[in-house]
Amino acid sequence: xxxxxxxxxxxxxxxxxxxxxxxxxxxxxxxxxxxxxxxxxxxxxxxxxxxxxxxxxxxxxxxxxxxxxxxxxxxxxxxxxxxxxxxxxxxxxxxxxxxxxxxxxxxxxxxxxxxxxxxxxxxxxxxxxxxxxxxxxxxxxxxxxxxxxxxxxxxxxxxxxxxxxxxxxxxxxxxxxxxxxxxxxxxxxxxxxxxxxxxxxxxxxxxxxxxxxxxxxxxxxxxxxxxxxxxxxxxxxxxxxxxxxxxxxxxxxxxxxxx
Amino acid sequence: xxxxxxxxxxxxxxxxxxxxxxxxxxxxxxxxxxxxxxxxxxxxxxxxxxxxxxxxxxxxxxxxxxxxxxxxxxxxxxxxxxxxxxxxxxxxxxxxxxxxxxxxxxxxxxxxxxxxxxxxxxxxxxxxxxxxxxxxxxxxxxxxxxxxxxxxxxxxxxxxxxxxxxxxxxxxxxxxxxxxxxxxxxxxxxxxxxxxxxxxxxxxxxxxxxxxxxxxxxxxxxxxxxxxxxxxxxxxxxxxxxxxxxx
Numbered sequence: 055x056x057x058x059x060x061x062x063x064x065x066x067x068x069x070x071x072x073x074x075x076x077x078x079x080x081x082x083x084x085x086x087x088x089x090x091x092x093x094x095x096x097x098x099x100x101x102x103x104x105x106x107x108x109x110x111x112x113x114x115x116x117x118x119x120x121x122x123x124x125x126x127x128x129x130x131x132x133x134x135x136x137x138x139x140x141x142x143x144x145x146x147x148x149x150x151x152x153x154x155x156x157x158x159x160x161x162x163x164x165x166x167x168x169x170x171x172x173x174x175x176x177x178x179x180x181x182x183x184x185x186x187x188x189x190x191x192x193x194x195x196x197x198x199x200x201x202x203x204x205x206x207x208x209x210x211x212x213x214x215x216x217x218x219x220x221x222x223x224x225x226x227x228x229x230x231x232x233x234x235x236x237x238x239x240x241x242x243x244x245x246x247x248x249x250x251x252x253x254x255x256x257x258x259x260x261x262x263x264x265x266x267x268x269x270x271x272x273x274x275x276x277x278x279x280x281x282x283x284x285x286x287x288x289x290x291x292x293x294x295x296x297x298x299x300x301x302x303x304x305x306x307x308x309x310x311x312x313x
Numbered sequence: 314x315x316x317x318x319x320x321x322x323x324x325x326x327x328x329x330x331x332x333x334x335x336x337x338x339x340x341x342x343x344x345x346x347x348x349x350x351x352x353x354x355x356x357x358x359x360x361x362x363x364x365x366x367x368x369x370x371x372x373x374x375x376x377x378x379x380x381x382x383x384x385x386x387x388x389x390x391x392x393x394x395x396x397x398x399x400x401x402x403x404x405x406x407x408x409x410x411x412x413x414x415x416x417x418x419x420x421x422x423x424x425x426x427x428x429x430x431x432x433x434x435x436x437x438x439x440x441x442x443x444x445x446x447x448x449x450x451x452x453x454x455x456x457x458x459x460x461x462x463x464x465x466x467x468x469x470x471x472x473x474x475x476x477x478x479x480x481x482x483x484x485x486x487x488x489x490x491x492x493x494x495x496x497x498x499x500x501x502x503x504x505x506x507x508x509x510x511x512x513x514x515x516x517x518x519x520x521x522x523x524x525x526x527x528x529x530x531x532x533x534x535x536x537x538x539x540x541x542x543x544x545x546x547x548x549x550x551x552x553x554x555x556x557x558x559x560x
Contacts, residue, residue, distance in 0.1 A: 111464055113460065113463060113464065129466060133464065133466075134464075135461070135464035137457065137460070137461060139457060142455065142457040142458070143457050143458055143460075143461040144458075145458065145476070145479065146558035147479045147482070147556075147558050156465075156475075157465050159475070160462070160465040160466070160467040160471060160475075161465070188557070188558070190558065
């Protein structure tokens with residue numbers, strides 16, 4: 055029994071440019087994700103990756119079909135959504151501590167309880183983090199960490215990440231990825247990660263789903279059976295290259311169909 | 314050139330030119346800086362001087378308080394609901410465009426020469442300014458932070474009080490700063506025209522002119538300037554202390 059069930063969803067937008075007055079973005083799109091699985095959506099820009107995350111989270115309504123998480127509708131599920139521009143979603147008027155505490159407050163904890171929980175959580179990961187400073191006093195990497203901590207502190211049932219590290223250079227990005235994987239290893243969370251970096255997609259996930267076409271369809275699914283925990287050295291292994299090539303091949307096929 | 318005294322340079326230049334000018338032209342309504350300082354010192358020692366200041370400050374403070382109390386919630390509501398903005402933004406813009414001084418005769422007829430007329434006139438303009446700044450702050454609040462809040466499934470009230478309000482706060486503070494200076498100006502003008510009551514800087518300024526006590530008049534103008542400067546400074550300090558993330 056799958057944990058996340060996306061069943062035959064469709065999404066249209068009204069458009070004057072099209073003959074029938076609408077653009078079909080998704081048409082009968084179906085996918086299921088198992089409990090605790092880490093899935094990566096990989097595909098070209100504007101292939102509907104963000105749209106599907108927004109539909110899963112309930113931010114934009116579906117025109118047809120259903121999304122259920124553990125049998126419930128998305129509104130009833132504790133979900134963490136990390137946007138692409140994650141610095142833009144931090145609260146400059148709150149200290150890092152209170153930024154991370156925000157989702158807990160939204161779930162009804164008092165300020166004090168929320169803070170205590172954050173302290174517990176962050177101490178288990180990095181006890182040197184400058185929690186009492188404001189975001190603008192921090193480096194770019196630390197700001198990204200606030201967003202990641204904030205997404206995980208509430209023990210979400212479903213974690214949605216939309217190209218969170220796309221603006222980082224290779225070194226910073228791999229470091230953030232390892233931190234993310236380390237936290238997730240301690241608290242297995244069903245995760246959907248959107249990426250347009252092929253190596254990132256393979257390195258992080260249990261399964262890479264290649265999206266493409268208009269309307270968006272699944273071009274291919276590539277299971278990633280690399281050992282866990284993932285280590286940076288794996289990027290150079292033959293097995294990694296083989297999986298990456300498979301993904302790349304599927305991606306090219308998807309594009310070929312598109313044209 | 315980086316010294317705590319450097320900002321005083323401009324003052325010294327103006328006073329110097331003023332002194333030279335007064336020495337050369339010698340007309341009654343241009344007293345020398347020394348005379349004006351003399352008047353100011355003798356005034357400072359009188360109870361009347363402080364009563365005038367307190368009366369003006371009281372009217373300014375009350376007007377500012379009432380205006381904040383009405384203007385901020387009004388701006389929050391109009392800014393938050395698009396339908397409200399469509400319905401009332403034009404009216405707000407027009408109402409603000411009527412110079413408050415043009416309404417002075419009306420308020421004089423309606424409320425008389427006492428405190429209520431002066432305060433009502435000031436509140437009219439200041440409330441609108443505060444409401445407009447607040448409205449713009451809310452309307453320009455970060456969509457991304459709000460969207461993030463929505464993903465948590467929080468109530469509209471929670472999102473508004475924890476996200477939108479804080480996003481609007483820098484703009485609200487700018488509105489408060491702009492309007493406290495305006496409040497002082499309007500109270501002084503109102504005191505000149507609505508000469509009810511015993512005290513007030515505007516009234517005093519007018520009386521000194523009637524009595525042709527020109528150096529006293531200049532001393533009073535200086536007092537008004539100092540007052541305005543201090544009030545603005547307090548708000549600036551409050552802003553930098555509590556709304557540190559803005560600007």
